[in-house]
Amino acid sequence: MTDQHSKTKTNGAGGPAMREVRDSVVVRFAGDSGDGMQLAGTQFTMENALAGSDLATFPDYPAEIRAPAGTTYGVSSFQIHFGAVDVKTAGDELDVLVALNPAALKVNLRDLRIGGTVVADSGSFTARNLAKAEYEGSPLEDDTLAPYQVIQLDIGQLTRNAVEHLGLSSRDALRSRNMWALGLLLWMFDRDKQATVDWLRAKFKGVESAADAAVATLSAGHAFGETVEMPTKIPGYTVSRAELKPGLYRTVSGSDALAWGLVSGLKSSGISRMVFASYPITPASPLLHLLARMKELGVVTFQAEDEIAAACAAIGASYAGSLGVTSSSGPGIALKTEAIGLAVATELPLVIVNSQRGGPSTGLPTKTEQGDLFQAVYGRNSDAPVAVIAPATPADCFHVAREAVRLATRYMTPVFILTDAYLASAAEPWLIPDLTTLDDYPVEMRRDPDGFQPYTRDGSTLARPWAVPGTPGLEHRIGGIERDSATGNISYDPDNHHEMTRLRAQKIAGIAADIPEQSVELGPEEGPLAVVGWGSTYGSLFKAVERSRAKGMDVSHIHLRHLSPFPRNLGDLLGRFERVLVPELNAGQLLAMLRSTYLIPAEGLNRVAGRPFRISDIEATIVRLLETERTA
Amino acid sequence: MSHSVLPQLKPKDFASDQEVRWCPGCGDYAILKAIQKTLSELEVPRENSVFISGIGCSSRFPYYMATYGFHTIHGRAPAVATGTKLANPDLDVWVITGDGDGLSIGGNHLVHALRRNIDLNIILFNNEIYGLTKGQVSPTSKRGTLSPTTPRGSVANPISPATMALGVGARFVARSVDINQAHLVEVLKQAHANAGTSFVEIFQNCIVFNDATFADFTDKAVAKENQLLVEDGKPLLFGAERDRGLRLDPATWTLEVVRPGENGVRSEDVLVHDETNRTVATMLAGLEPPEFPMALGVLYRDPAATFDQQVLAQVEPESEGRGLADLLYGGRTWKVGD
Numbered sequence: 018m019t020d021q022h023s024k025t026k027t028n029g030a031g032g033p034a035m036r037e038v039r040d041s042v043v044v045r046f047a048g049d050s051g052d053g054m055q056l057a058g059t060q061f062t063m064e065n066a067l068a069g070s071d072l073a074t075f076p077d078y079p080a081e082i083r084a085p086a087g088t089t090y091g092v093s094s095f096q097i098h099f100g101a102v103d104v105k106t107a108g109d110e111l112d113v114l115v116a117l118n119p120a121a122l123k124v125n126l127r128d129l130r131i132g133g134t135v136v137a138d139s140g141s142f143t144a145r146n147l148a149k150a151e152y153e154g155s156p157l158e159d160d161t162l163a164p165y166q167v168i169q170l171d172i173g174q175l176t177r178n179a180v181e182h183l184g185l186s187s188r189d190a191l192r193s194r195n196m197w198a199l200g201l202l203l204w205m206f207d208r209d210k211q212a213t214v215d216w217l218r219a220k221f222k223g224v225e226s227a228a229d230a231a232v233a234t235l236s237a238g239h240a241f242g243e244t245v246e247m248p249t250k251i252p253g254y255t256v257s258r259a260e261l262k263p264g265l266y267r268t269v270s271g272s273d274a275l276a277w278g279l280v281s282g283l284k285s286s287g288i289s290r291m292v293f294a295s296y297p298i299t300p301a302s303p304l305l306h307l308l309a310r311m312k313e314l315g316v317v318t319f320q321a322e323d324e325i326a327a328a329c330a331a332i333g334a335s336y337a338g339s340l341g342v343t344s345s346s347g348p349g350i351a352l353k354t355e356a357i358g359l360a361v362a363t364e365l366p367l368v369i370v371n372s373q374r375g376g377p378s379t380g381l382p383t384k385t386e387q388g389d390l391f392q393a394v395y396g397r398n399s400d401a402p403v404a405v406i407a408p409a410t411p412a413d414c415f416h417v418a419r420e421a422v423r424l425a426t427r428y429m430t431p432v433f434i435l436t437d438a439y440l441a442s443a444a445e446p447w448l449i450p451d452l453t454t455l456d457d458y459p460v461e462m463r464r465d466p467d468g469f470q471p472y473t474r475d476g477s478t479l480a481r482p483w484a485v486p487g488t489p490g491l492e493h494r495i496g497g498i499e500r501d502s503a504t505g506n507i508s509y510d511p512d513n514h515h516e517m518t519r520l521r522a523q524k525i526a527g528i529a530a531d532i533p534e535q536s537v538e539l540g541p542e543e544g545p546l547a548v549v550g551w552g553s554t555y556g557s558l559f560k561a562v563e564r565s566r567a568k569g570m571d572v573s574h575i576h577l578r579h580l581s582p583f584p585r586n587l588g589d590l591l592g593r594f595e596r597v598l599v600p601e602l603n604a605g606q607l608l609a610m611l612r613s614t615y616l617i618p619a620e621g622l623n624r625v626a627g628r629p630f631r632i633s634d635i636e637a638t639i640v641r642l643l644e645t646e647r648t649a
Numbered sequence: 650m651s652h653s654v655l656p657q658l659k660p661k662d663f664a665s666d667q668e669v670r671w672c673p674g675c676g677d678y679a680i681l682k683a684i685q686k687t688l689s690e691l692e693v694p695r696e697n698s699v700f701i702s703g704i705g706c707s708s709r710f711p712y713y714m715a716t717y718g719f720h721t722i723h724g725r726a727p728a729v730a731t732g733t734k735l736a737n738p739d740l741d742v743w744v745i746t747g748d749g750d751g752l753s754i755g756g757n758h759l760v761h762a763l764r765r766n767i768d769l770n771i772i773l774f775n776n777e778i779y780g781l782t783k784g785q786v787s788p789t790s791k792r793g794t795l796s797p798t799t800p801r802g803s804v805a806n807p808i809s810p811a812t813m814a815l816g817v818g819a820r821f822v823a824r825s826v827d828i829n830q831a832h833l834v835e836v837l838k839q840a841h842a843n844a845g846t847s848f849v850e851i852f853q854n855c856i857v858f859n860d861a862t863f864a865d866f867t868d869k870a871v872a873k874e875n876q877l878l879v880e881d882g883k884p885l886l887f888g889a890e891r892d893r894g895l896r897l898d899p900a901t902w903t904l905e906v907v908r909p910g911e912n913g914v915r916s917e918d919v920l921v922h923d924e925t926n927r928t929v930a931t932m933l934a935g936l937e938p939p940e941f942p943m944a945l946g947v948l949y950r951d952p953a954a955t956f957d958q959q960v961l962a963q964v965e966p967e968s969e970g971r972g973l974a975d976l977l978y979g980g981r982t983w984k985v986g987d
């Protein structure tokens with residue numbers, strides 16, 4: 018459907034043999050915040066994963082917990098793109114939109130492709146709900162939906178019918194509408210429902226009546242597609258298995274992968290304890306919640322009184338020989354700024370996770386953005402360099418977290434991980450790594466008092482020794498006041514300060530020798546155009562370049578994991594392209610960094626709408642750049 | 650028979666090689682001496698003590714100790730110390746803070762350390778002024794204080810640190826005076842012995858910017874008369890002749906000063922100090938000269954489970970249980986290929 022060449026095998030009613038074949042499909046479940054759309058989407062994802070599809074998901078929900086029912090700003094949605102092909106994004110356009118109320122239709126219809134399918138719960142299109150969604154008349158009755166295929170069903174009534182025999186109240190019965198819709202969609206795409214049944218049984222363990230109701234509704238939705246008569250006939254599709262590398266898979270969200278990556282990094286470092294200090298904030302909280310359940314893996318979580326305290330506690334923990342990690346989103350990172358400067362000055366390991374969201378200020382708490390790159394790289398008083406890295410996909414969060422732990426402990430420095438709202442909740446299939454094959458990077462604490470000075474540096478990394486309280490003979494004082502480059506004693510000496518500033522910068526710059534050279538994701542290593550990105554835009558950029566290349570355009574995709582310092586060959590690599598396009602979900606931050614670092618006339622493609630890029634927008638820009646002459 | 654055991658380390662063994670840079674005559678010198686003496690008498694190993702401070706004259710303290718020390722950022726020492734304690738609960742962690750550091754910019758952290766009851770000794774040097782930034786009013790400055798930011802006198806009410814600590818649920822609250830060397834050492838030892846957050850307010854004279862602000866109870870001439878040295882189980886008597894005491898006025902539920910033997914007051918009418926009585930401790934913390942004596946010593950002590958021990962108890966038990974692999978393979982998985 019969305020992705021290129023879809024072909025119709027048959028176009029008839031009913032059974033699996035008559036199903037249309039699709040390479041990939043984009044489905045969005047949309048309804049009120051209280052309608053259980055995230056849950057339906059998550060289960061739909063699981064069934065597709067188990068059926069062998071490659072996939073990517075995009076949950077989207079309002080900032081309010083219980084926004085007034087039926088309003089457009091209370092709409093919650095879950096998008097999934099699944100297919101037999103290599104799926105890298107949640108998809109530009111929808112093939113199927115499930116709308117459980119008028120507001121959900123109103124907000125989401127613009128994303129449905131012409132000719133796509135709407136599944137609408139007609140029972141919810143009451144005068145009241147239409148008014149709340151600011152529809153003048155019912156879109157099910159006028160020509161609003163003329164460009165689409167419409168399946169109107171009174172899902173509320175069908176749900177009530179399904180649980181009639183269980184004697185539930187009408188209100189309780191209606192709670193399962195999401196399960197009915199899920200059942201129907203599973204049938205449409207020829208997916209099993211067993212994993213969902215198992216999951217429901219486990220979730221409602223002890224409350225059998227609730228489990229029975231949910232399972233009965235799910236089954237009713239599933240059976241409906243099979244048995245329904247004309248004219249409501251439901252189309253059926255086949256999406257075959259993707260060619261994934263052999264191995265054992267699971268789905269993983271960016272938050273999961275980040276949590277596991279931090280724990281894996283902790284193990285590889287040989288440090289016995291991680292102190293993860295944070296303060297609740299959307300969309301960073303899930304990481305705190307996940308790690309709070311990993312206590313037996315050496316993780317101590319601390320919900321501090323504010324973000325300043327969280328950063329400080331993480332620093333205090335690193336000072337005492339644990340791995341200090343702190344996490345937040347933009348506004349909270351702003352509060353941590355002074356403490357991060359302290360970690361730079363005292364040269365202590367610190368991992369800082371920023372789950373970026375729309376800003377400035379409170380901005381768009383649940384929406385994605387890449388606006389905090391400058392904040393991470395430059396956002397401190399004085400010259401205070403740190404390392405900054407960014408994951409490209411949910412699964413990549415695992416490896417980026419491990420890399421952050423490695424750099425923080427090896428270089429005695431704060432390391433930023435720039436993830437975002439999209440990566441935090443988006444999910445994809447993940448080939449579970451064999452933990453025994455991961456490289457360890459054991460940390461050596463200083464123990465020997467002989468010749469010890471707190472600021473003498475390792476010849477190759479320029480890191481100072483990690484000397485932990487409790488170690489006899491190493492008693493020393495550190496702090497934020499400038500210190501002598503060797504003894505660590507307070508020093509206001511002008512030349513010493515100059516030298517220390519230089520050393521701090523050189524230490525971070527030196528990391529470039531310890532990270533891989535920048536590679537090209539797709540396309541040749543030179544040519545008329547490179548598309549350069551970082552972070553969660555990976556999928557959109559890759560797909561846009563892939564499609565452009567398929568159309569014969571000479572364009573390459575380069576995606577940065579390391580943003581400070583840049584990979585050592587990056588300047589050379591970019592220099593081999595005539596033009597450099599830097600798409601970002603901000604007003605041009607990497608763009609400015611590349612221009613100022615390498616003095617190249619890179620060009621930006623910037624969009625700050627709180628959502629991922631559309632592949633087609635990037636493609637259009639590629640075409641425009643390749644077809645126009647360079648102007649300046 | 651009692652043995653007199655010589656301390657392993659003398660007070661001077663706890664002094665670092667760094668030159669002390671406070672103004673001559675600053676009360677901080679006396680406190681430094683008292684803490685070095687305390688550690689020496691406690692016979693603690695140097696490597697196990699950590700002094701963590703914020704910013705201010707007082708917060709320079711760690712540089713002058715031969716232990717581990719961390720001079721952090723303004724107001725945040727309790728937060729840093731919390732992380733240190735969660736990383737290694739076996740360390741003896743001391744927080745050094747000032748009235749501006751601990752009650753203004755860092756008030757939030759102080760409140761939360763106290764309510765959590767994490768095992769820290771928090772020592773607040775109260776000089777009722779911002780020393781390091783050259784004499785602006787602080788949250789403990791008396792009304793009417795003249796300073797560069799309040800040239801016509803300050804108009805805000807001061808915080809009583811001990812009252813605040815009691816109000817937020819501190820389990821150990823004590824007070825002493827920089828120059829009462831013996832008393833101060835004893836109070837610090839008690840603070841050290843207490844498991845949980847021990848809060849000690851020390852009245853410290855800033856000779857440069859707020860000289861003699863505590864003179865009404867620290868001046869040699871009036872000290873005996875105006876200091877009430879509380880001791881658990883002992884009557885709340887004070888004065889050079891210990892001829893005055895505190896009695897609870899049942900009509901107003903307030904404390905009043907009485908003279909046993911006069912006006913029909915019996916000695917048993919004088920309140921006996923009960924360290925575990927938060928209500929009376931709060932009343933004591935609020936007393937001020939000239940009407941009342943200044944109450945010094947351990948005003949309140951009622952130990953409870955510490956934050957660090959409870960947090961770490963949740964971490965330790967299952968350590969041998971699930972591994973990371975169990976988590977990764979534990980969810981819904983599926984096989985591709987073969």
Ligand SMILES: Cc1ncc(C[n+]2csc(CCOP(=O)(O)OP(=O)(O)O)c2C)c(N)n1
Nearest residue numbers: 704705706707723747748749750779780781
């Ligand atoms: C973030 C920040 N704000 C302001 C300052 C300036 N500053 C340093 S010490 C201080 C006040 C210290 O007062 P107090 O805690 O009472 O310590 P004292 O010097 O009196 O011992 C201030 C405002 C700073 N260092 N950091």
Ligand code: SF4
Nearest residue numbers: 672675706780855856
């Ligand atoms: S300014 Fe006051 S508090 Fe600071 S060192 Fe001088 S006398 Fe002590």
Ligand SMILES: [Mg+2]
Nearest residue numbers: 747748778779
């Ligand atoms: Mg002060």
